[in-house]
Amino acid sequence: MAGISASQVKELRDRTGAGMMDCKNALAESGGDVEVAVDWLRKKGLAAAAKRSGRTASQGLVALAQNGQVGAVVEVNSETDFVARNEKFQDFVTTVADVALGLPAGSDADALKQATYPGTSHTVQDQLTQLIGTIGENMSLRRAATVDAGAGMLGTYLHGTIAPGLGKIGVLVRLDTSNPGDGLGTLGRQLAMHVAAANPQSISREDLDAAVLRRERDVLMEQARGSGKPENIIEKMVEGRLRKFFEEVCLVDQVFVIDSESKVGKVLENASKEAGGPVTVGQFVRFALGEGLGKQEEDQGAA
DSSP states (O other): OTTOOHHHHHHHHHHHOOOHHHHHHHHHHTTTOHHHHHHHHHHHTOSHHHHHTTSOOOEEEEEEEEETTEEEEEEEEESOHHHHTOHHHHHHHHHHHHHHHTSOTTOOHHHHHTSBOTTSSSBHHHHHHHHHHHHOSOEEEEEEEEEEOTTSEEEEEEESOSBTTEESEEEEEEEEESSOOHHHHHHHHHHHHHHHHHOOSBSSTTTSOHHHHHHHHHHHHHHHHTTTOOHHHHHHHHHHHHHHHHHHHBGGGSBOTTTTSSBHHHHHHHHHHHHTSOEEEEEEEEEETTTTOOOOOOOTTOO
16 A cells, blocks of 8 residues: 555545545555545445534443453443444444453543454454444444552442443442452442442542632632622631532542441441551542533434
8 A cells, every 4th residue: 555645544534434444445446546535435335424423422322341350431422322222332332341441541532442343453443433334323432441450449330221231321439458358349339339329520629620629619709709798708608618519529528329328438437447457449430421412403303
């Protein structure tokens, strides 16, 4: 494929949504003419994805895979919930979660897209492009995360399960401890269930995004100033309201959904006593299907 530049391949991929190797083959067959290559891909049915790339994909599935103390969670979106029940789509999402499981901890969706799809010589992204052409809906591999609990304990939870390992909300929780045991396995799962239900933004106040805290403080300050009280009183009012905010968004400050009574921080403190050493949440990942995406609005009467 001498004479085919990377910029030509990129342009063709951007225009058609076809896989990298398909674009290279098309350019080779067309003598490097991008316009002819577009038609070549269309004739082969490999450019079908391009026609759908602008349509909102906010449905789909979240998949969770686990191997010992290593877990992976991925979100693959489609346009409709109907596709989420398609066997080919489910097989793809399950396989992609397994691929993510083999990547280094901290790997994201971009790394996963470039990984080799099992049983083929092409990438996960190329396989997805082919699937788009086969099923006929726009799809996207939106998010992926891999967590390695190491010597600690990994808690997992999948909500809204429609098939093994496939659902609507997937959670991974890494418990850091030097004394893992059966009891902590139960706690890990309970904490994952809690994260699914309570949707914390951070583990603790110290971990909370500074921009989020600053924005909340500014809002509370403006609200408090509306009371007409002196600035020193306003400061105290804001601090009180911030404590309530922390209880809503910081994991250790939230009320544990399992007993609806204890703070998560207290639950971890009790677990530390039973384990004979510190038990802390080192990391959590929560993927809720379609979170933050606009929903596709379709005219059901349209032809």
